[in-house]
Amino acid sequence: MTLPATMRITIRACAALVLLASASIARAGDDAPPEPEGYWQGAMNGKVPATIAGGTVIGTAELADLVHREHPVLIDVFPAPRRPEHISTPWMPLPHHDIPRSVWIPGAGSGVISGTMTDYFHSRLRELTGDDRGRMLVFYCRADCWASWNAAKRAIAEGYKRVHWYPDGVEAWQDAGLPTQVAVAEGPGVQ
Amino acid sequence: MKRLLIAALMVFASVAHAAAADEMAEREARWKDVAGNIFGERPMQDGSGIVKLIAPEQTLNAALVPITVELTGDRHVVAVSVVVDNNPSPLAGTFHLGPAFAQQELKMRVRVNEFTLIHAVAETDDGALHVVSRYIRAAGGCSAPSAVASADTIARMGKMQLRRERSLDATLVPAQLLISHPNFSGMQQNASGDYTPARYLERVSVSVGGAKAFDLDTGISLSEDPAISFTYVAKGSGDVEVKAQDSSDAKFSQHFDALK
Numbered sequence: 001m002t003l004p005a006t007m008r009i010t011i012r013a014c015a016a017l018v019l020l021a022s023a024s025i026a027r028a029g030d031d032a033p034p035e036p037e038g039y040w041q042g043a044m045n046g047k048v049p050a051t052i053a054g055g056t057v058i059g060t061a062e063l064a065d066l067v068h069r070e071h072p073v074l075i076d077v078f079p080a081p082r083r084p085e086h087i088s089t090p091w092m093p094l095p096h097h098d099i100p101r102s103v104w105i106p107g108a109g110s111g112v113i114s115g116t117m118t119d120y121f122h123s124r125l126r127e128l129t130g131d132d133r134g135r136m137l138v139f140y141c142r143a144d145c146w147a148s149w150n151a152a153k154r155a156i157a158e159g160y161k162r163v164h165w166y167p168d169g170v171e172a173w174q175d176a177g178l179p180t181q182v183a184v185a186e187g188p189g190v191q
Numbered sequence: 192m193k194r195l196l197i198a199a200l201m202v203f204a205s206v207a208h209a210a211a212a213d214e215m216a217e218r219e220a221r222w223k224d225v226a227g228n229i230f231g232e233r234p235m236q237d238g239s240g241i242v243k244l245i246a247p248e249q250t251l252n253a254a255l256v257p258i259t260v261e262l263t264g265d266r267h268v269v270a271v272s273v274v275v276d277n278n279p280s281p282l283a284g285t286f287h288l289g290p291a292f293a294q295q296e297l298k299m300r301v302r303v304n305e306f307t308l309i310h311a312v313a314e315t316d317d318g319a320l321h322v323v324s325r326y327i328r329a330a331g332g333c334s335a336p337s338a339v340a341s342a343d344t345i346a347r348m349g350k351m352q353l354r355r356e357r358s359l360d361a362t363l364v365p366a367q368l369l370i371s372h373p374n375f376s377g378m379q380q381n382a383s384g385d386y387t388p389a390r391y392l393e394r395v396s397v398s399v400g401g402a403k404a405f406d407l408d409t410g411i412s413l414s415e416d417p418a419i420s421f422t423y424v425a426k427g428s429g430d431v432e433v434k435a436q437d438s439s440d441a442k443f444s445q446h447f448d449a450l451k
Contacts, residue, residue: 045253045331079334081279081304084377084389086438089410090228093279094221094305112384142330 039153040146041111044079048149048167054156055163060172063138063164067099072136072164073128074099077147080106080185097180098170099140103128107189108154109139109147116188124187125155133159140166218276218308222324225274225281226310230320235312238321240264242271242313246325253303253332255414258283260311261296266321270314271297275412277307278333283412289403291424293363298420302332302376302412332414334378337387339371339415347371349443351433358422364449367420368397370435376411392417394436399449400429425449 032050051057058066066072081093098104107113108121129135137160139152145167152165174180226235245259262268272285283301288294301309310324337344350371355364370392377389391411397404404423423431431447 043252043254043331043335045329045335046251079331079378081333082378082386082389083279084391084411084438087280087389087410088393088408088438089280089282089412090225091280092225092228094277107380110380110384112380112382114384117384144330 039111039150044147052165055152058164060176063166070136072138074102074138076102076104077109077151078141096183098183100181104183104185105187106185109151120187134161136162138164140169142169143171221276225276235320235322238323241321244311244323244325249328253329254335255300256303259298262294267316268313269316272312274310277305278412280410284407284409287406291399291402291404293422293424295422300414303329304333305330333376337373344373351445353447362425364425365422370417374415390439392437396434398432399423
């Protein structure tokens, strides 16, 4: 289907508007819990806060725009399945999809992380930012996922000045028709 | 402005529509993979009228999602499988049913790792497979920290209870079997951030007066402290005997008075 150029632009602008509107609806949940004092220790899946102290909360349209303009460091902390050493039922984990050019560090957003994970996370952040605390970072996992909140908070505590948190996660990104890639996990959370 | 809005809505609707169509195709492709892996190339028929699957559409606790499978027809069912398609280990369990199983319903609780279709597959005595499904929005169930893990988890492991109810027909006994077991998935982290190794029930066998009610083959998609409801047929004397075995080869068993 070909459309006149003006029409295409209008459509794009409108789609962005609709996205913005739906994103702000998603984030303005009345039942959002307050930020916990430290890292969230409960189940990773659940209602998340509407804010993150020291960082910025962003929606899908803002992220899509930032990805094009600023090329931020994208960090996905979706927990990865772990194959039991011995398993009696078929093992067939779903391939994980995330935002193109993301780095997937499963386990970096857990409530408590091991010393090995702490070292890995910090050195990887230094590498990815070129040791520039002003470089823009975006943390995400899936919708209603505390792991990205915890990981973003860890980066803020490390002194990164432009930490963004995308709570709507990869599902919202996909729902908006934006492209994804098959992710490859890295770090000590990988078996 | 009005035309602009209409155009925007049309685009939004078409994006949403395309995404929904993709999603349906993805779900179908996943089920084909999973079913092929579990059941091989055996054909499946629509199971409505033979089996009914009841599950909440949404739940806050993805580590404990209640599932009910009702046998609704008069066909004799010899096995029931519950499959959580998008879990890393999709087969929550297969119940191989015996003569002491009253053909009514089965209840259990499962872990759900991502939004997923859940399938219930009933095998009738002619070897045919009958399938029904439901979509459920829950996530994170496989890695959710254990609610029961504590110092006495090991001491309690394998302890069982059988809660029996009265029914009009004294030979049909509705019961709930509770087995104390953390059913560690291998994806749960402990208080120092380390992963607790998987340790889960592989097989649970229930017989009544020597007759099989069911043998359940299961895995990490079954929730911790498994709770299984079913109705058994109690004829004359004889105990309910429950045997269980976990992935560390620990064996547990307990006897209960069938007619108490």
